[in-house]
Amino acid sequence: MALDFTEYFERYEAVVADVDAVFRKFEKDTPELVKCGKGCSDCCHALFDITLVEAMYVNKMFNEKFSGMERSEILQRADKADRQIHKLKRKVYKASQEGRPASEILMEVSKARVRCPLLGDDDLCALYEHRPITCRLYGVPTSIGGEAHTCNKAGFEGGVKYPTVNMDIVLDKLLGIGKDLQKGIGSRFRELGDMLLPLSMALVTSYDEAYLGVKTDKDKKKTVEVEKEAAPVELKAPGAQPNPESEACASCTESKSACATCDSSKTIVLGGTDED
Template sequence: MEFKEVFEKYEALVAEVDKAFNKIAEQTDGGIKCGKGCSDCCHALFDLTLVEAVYLNHKFNEKYSGMERSDIMQKADVADRQVHKIKRRAFKASQAGSSATEILREVSLARVRCPLLNKDDLCAVYESRPLTCRIYGVPMNIGGEAHSCQKSGFAPGKSYPTMNMDTLQSKLMELSEELAASVNSSLRELPEVLVPASMALLTDYTPEYLGANTGEKVEKPAPAKAPSEACSTCNEDKSACATCNYSVELGAAPKQ
């Protein structure tokens, strides 16, 4: 299956995210410590949206074959089993009455080596890596709370330019809806599916898997809007920048 139009929109979003990352790096006076060989983010536990998973799967299969592909797939199988165990423990903790905060804290401390991380601690698909991998080094606003890589040089209590993850996630969901609509999927919840990178590699995204339907047409969602030139974090024009919550304090909720 071809997803040329959706992939082009995803790549445009990637370009905007890279631009925002570079802009934040320029404004943080050495706060971002990312460098070649640092693989801290390659052991973090996170999920990919549908569009990211299909795109990563496509680029991986395009680049690798033979023994190289087989070796990575074996590592993906091992990693996916580890992720499943972690999520299973989180589910049991939830059933036992643990708070969401406690569960999220435990999951955030989990370490699983990404199957795409090679023996030299370099990404096997670096140019096609997911958005979370691209922005890991900068401060992030997630649900009104500030987060940052522990290896970066950002100090608690200080304000820094920050990536709005909620906005970014919304854009990824919109693109996932477009991807599902492009195959006229009969699976209504398909755009909401989230999977780790290991599962994205292992999955065979066939028409059957995606619920492709040649029958009745599914209403196509409105195209995702590209970020504005204002600061690459939203769809608003520059007039909204004065009231935009662009900077947050690490360790504190953003000022309203």
């Protein structure tokens, strides 16, 4: 039976609705500072990761909308972008191993430009209605870990106080959905909900039972067998004789002291005595 992610996608869409409402408020209150418009694709070259529920949602919408040559072209661009990102992350890892300051490395990463595979030749997003949350807030002041960020093309000036979107709160909500999803589908990957990945990888991934670590009937059977093997075992003490009346004793309603065959000294229970 196919996995059903409806509950988690609906919760994600609720977060999206809240985020869109915040962006519209910025547009209404500070229209001269928000410079986003059709054809502006600065955010489509930014380097960022998305959460598990975002990745699965975008993947679903992409698979529903595209087929044929158009789909193949986007997947080719996704593969190209993924290889660029991989090289960049290797470069960052090498720099960290060399002991370069974190601020210097982050500055270098912030300047990296990787074209989003969903950005068409017309500089428009091919999946605009279902774009990730980072894309939806790009262009207004945000804060991550207490540090402010905004689009270079926006009219917001450095050193001036503006209302700011706390991305840590948004991220916590998205990670929370991912963790609930991991538990809900019974994934054996405990850290699945904490996953962050590039949008390019989200497009080329198949979010099936194998990838998500969902236990199959075979896995469940193994778990039951292991549990049976781990169950408490009653061992006979050396020299003890088999008790022919064990079945009768099990259904007996009398006190054990009334039965001569009930001799606790003849058995050893793993984990301690009955008195323990």
